[in-house]
Amino acid sequence: MPKISDTAVAPRVAVRDVHKDFKLRHTHSIKETVLAAVRRRPLTTEFHALDGVSFEIGEGEAVALLGFNGSGKSTTLKMISGVLRPDSGQVLTRGRVAGLIEVGAGFHPDLSGRENIYLNAAILGMTKKETEERFDDIVAFSEIEQFIDTEVKHYSSGMFLRLAFSVAIHTEVDILLIDEILSVGDEPFQKKCLARIRELHAKGKTLVVVSHDLDMVSHLCERGILLKGGKVVFDGDSKEAVALMRR
């Protein structure tokens, strides 16, 4: 096992024997529920998204969660962000967590770029002062200075994503969660984002990355955790993990 065992400090993220089942509900109203109960049809089907996942992520590590669709990567990431809670087991984090999980979720089309920056930064847990301090950086990074007071609904999709990403990447965090975000924007912007993420990593921030771009991920992260059917099948060097996955 790399890294974590030789650090004395507490981990940034600890995932302990986490289980998560999704109940796929077949009924969506009280009437349907009663009817299904009367007819003795199953109300739900269980789906094991995570089946006893355990790992720890130490200070300053960059970890890739790997696996095919439905292996439980995104579910794990949502647990770490606090959006989902485990059915059993424990997920613990230390410090501020922010997710680049589908950025732009908090954007409102009728507000200007400026107003959206403040709103979205607050949603991601920043204070007014922190946002003001970073405002210029956020705008500069997004490269949309001239449109900052235009309503977001008039933005092109590229501009929108650039702004959303720019807000998220400038939040004050200890743990940054990244889900499939680097697939957005044109190539120069992607490179810029990647450079910014590397910079954060160099500053000692902890990264947890989910992506299907295996080459990028194996370069960005030194450690890879391979999930399969909701279980950890490999935890170690990211290049080995990718090789194992491709086999």
Added chain:
Amino acid sequence: MSRVSPELSTLDEPGRSIGLLDVFRRRYLLSLIVRKEVQIRYRGSVLGWMWSYVKPLVQFAVFYVAIGVFLGMNGRVDYFPIYLLAGITVVTFFNEAFSNGTRSLVDNAALIKKIYLPREMFPVASMMIAAVNTLPQIVVVIVIALFFGWAPSLLQIGAILLGLLIVAMLATGLGLFFGAINVTFRDAQSFVEIIVMCAVWASPVMYQWEMVAQAVPEWLFTAYRLNPITIGVELFHYGIWFPLNPQDAFLIPDMWLFAGIAVVTSLVLLIIGQAVFRRLEGRFAQDL
């Protein structure tokens, strides 16, 4: 997992909130959400906030003609238009806060599924937005009352504030309760529409409480007074309509006792709403 880290106590469980208190700890975000909704409401309209004054005035004119003139309430109740408008203001506040609070979680599904924030934020914000929208109505009715010599005592001003407080707590509590249920069962939304439809008739807004007292048995009249909205409406009448010295106007019997009960009722419903909300909260992200 044999190795347990030494400083485990500094680790927190993500997504664990302390409920409503967390909302006020993040009041900066709350204020931004409220401001956003308020700004958006009249975006792209020429008259903008004027509409907030126009709407209650038109509503007032309609009720005045239909109920005051056609149904003859003007002759029966002194300053009936003011009586009417004061009551409608309370019920409108409740209805808007309650129904928007119920829908707030479903409306913000995109956010709830992706980013963790105290989810109580949304019903609470709905209530506060409704409160902001109610202010112009209160201004309108008070300005009209001033023309008729409105000079309230401190107690009467206090009654207005108490009425608002009761309705705000009630609407938040019920909004949390039905909002949480609405995530899984959209039936809650329709059920709430029915409650909202009845609310205006279940309180002395279009008529006076005496008419209820005469028509129903004593126990039912007690139940009628146990409705916190009824008390909210009567507190508003006491604050806005009473100072005009209308003829044959009486306080609803035991108003202050029932006001105390209404405070307790809304507080209890707020606590129940919060408890149910917390119980169901874990499933929000996957059920939405």
